[in-house]
Amino acid sequence: MSTTSHPAPAAHAPQAPSLGRATLLVAEREITSQVRSKSFLISTAVLLLAILAGIVISAVVGQREPGETPVAVVSSVAGSVDGAPGLDVRDVADRAAAEEAVRSGEVDAAVVPGGEPLGVAVLALDDAPEAVVQALTAAPEVELLDPAPAEGGLRYLITFAFGLVFMTSVIGAGSMIAQNTVTEKQSRIVEILLSAVPARALLAGKILGNSVLALGQTAAIAAVAVLGLVVTGQDDVLTLIGMPMVWFVVFFAIGFVLLAAIFAASASLVSRVEDTGTVLQPAIWLTMVPYFLVVFFNDNELVLRIMSFVPFTAPVGMPVRLFLNEAAWWEPLVALVVLVAATLAVIAVAARIYERSVLRMGGRVAVREALARSADD
Structure with a gap:
């Protein structure tokens, strides 16, 4: 009785992983x-x-009480900031003088005559002066002369x-x-x-x-x-x-x-x-x-x-x-x-x-x- 031998299956080598x-x-x-x-x-x-x-x-530093803010005030509206705390008020003759003081850096802001209903406006160079705005009895119009993003x-x-x-x-x-x-x-x-x-x-x-x-x-x-x-x-x-x-x-x-x-x-x-x-x-x-x-x-x-x-x-x-x-x-x-x-x-x-x-x-x-x-x- 003859027997037929079958070759053993070839072992497969492990396939290398793809590049990915x-x-x-x-x-x-x-x-x-x-x-x-x-x-x-x-x-x-x-x-x-x-x-x-x-x-x-x-945030903590930003919430500290600031010192006095220098602000120019036109004489005709001086009453709007009389007795306001935190302001170093400096009288000026008119709007032109107030604007010059702001641009030169002599003051941080200026209070000038404005339209109704408040009768006053605030001039600032590149940022709304919070101390001045809060010192006024009502929020005035704020005009930025040279606005900046930050x-x-x-x-x-x-x-x-x-x-x-x-x-x-x-x-x-x-x-x-x-x-x-x-x-x-x-x-x-x-x-x-x-x-x-x-x-x-x-x-x-x-x-x-x-x-x-x-x-x-x-x-x-x-x-x-x-x-x-x-x-x-x-x-x-x-x-x-x-x-x-x-x-x-x-x-x-x-x-x-x-x-x-x-x-x-x-x-x-x-x-x-x-x-x-x-x-x-x-x-x-x-x-x-x-x-x-x-x-x-x-x-x-x-x-x-x-x-x-x-x-x-x-x-x-x-x-x-x-x-x-x-x-x-x-x-x-x-x-x-x-x-x-x-x-x-x-x-x-x-x-x-x-x-x-x-x-x-x-x-x-x-x-x-x-x-x-x-x-x-």
């Missing part, structure tokens, strides 16, 4: 490792508490906040991307990772995972800021920054990807954590420049306009211009298109550098060398 699936796996790894890190949780909590404390302190102190505070949040978030997350990249190279873990996923998927996953974390942190900051302003009764400030804050989150999301790609590509050029300082300096400076520009040039319309269209500074420059009502409706759309195009170009270059440097051990790899090594690929 591999990217998501790496991103998930980045997110879970970060959220389990005490340093990340503590730094985020401290940042949110600092923002909330700043809002509360500004007071000087509030203008500086909001522009400073946009720049600071962008700088701290990007440098914090970008440094983490760089540290993880170099640590994986130094410990040779990257060789194991690249045996399972392509280099582009590893880079994309790092950027995607940390972008999700940074965007979530920024959204949390925005939520805490809104909550703090509502609780402290600063609804007028919330009205001013509402739409600019939404645009800031949008620009931040794309601008972070651009800079994160630079951080990752820069870190792939070295094999030791000790060497990261030098290669990361350009990325850190690109992140710090928007902050310093809005701090020192927040009242310079030309500088802010240029900032709003340069990809590295647009995430701060454009929201600041929107807050100051200095941007037309189409400008953020154009700036966003420019930023997206620049981000795609930077990602393409960063991926090329990362692929050709991440497995090279030893000394620092020159950027020109990483981009030129096409014969071996």
Whole structure:
């Protein structure tokens, strides 16, 4: 009796994940490792508490009793402010003299003859003088000679906040991307990772995972800021920054990807954590420049306009211009298109550098060398 032997079925090798699936796996790894890190949780909590404390302190300071407000009063309506507390009254002859006193900065406001039914009006330069208005028996008509979207102190505070949040978030997350990249190279873990996923998927996953974390942190900051302003009764400030804050989150999301790609590509050029300082300096400076520009040039319309269209500074420059009502409706759309195009170009270059440097051990790899090594690929 003969028997027929059948060959055993061939074992199927596990199929490598697709580029998209591999990217998501790496991103998930980045997110879970970060959220389990005490340093990340503590730094985020401290940042949110600092923002909330700043809002509360500004509200308390704003509610303090002000000193006497210098105010010019035309003699014919001097009776309307007689005995009013908190005012340093200075008599002037007529409306022209009162307006000159306001424009020169000698007084904060002026009370002049006005139309019916009150018979008086208040002149001010760029903001309605609350102390003068409240001192009058009835709310008068307020005429602004040079209206502004925000007071000087509030203008500086909001522009400073946009720049600071962008700088701290990007440098914090970008440094983490760089540290993880170099640590994986130094410990040779990257060789194991690249045996399972392509280099582009590893880079994309790092950027995607940390972008999700940074965007979530920024959204949390925005939520805490809104909550703090509502609780402290600063609804007028919330009205001013509402739409600019939404645009800031949008620009931040794309601008972070651009800079994160630079951080990752820069870190792939070295094999030791000790060497990261030098290669990361350009990325850190690109992140710090928007902050310093809005701090020192927040009242310079030309500088802010240029900032709003340069990809590295647009995430701060454009929201600041929107807050100051200095941007037309189409400008953020154009700036966003420019930023997206620049981000795609930077990602393409960063991926090329990362692929050709991440497995090279030893000394620092020159950027020109990483981009030129096409014969071996």
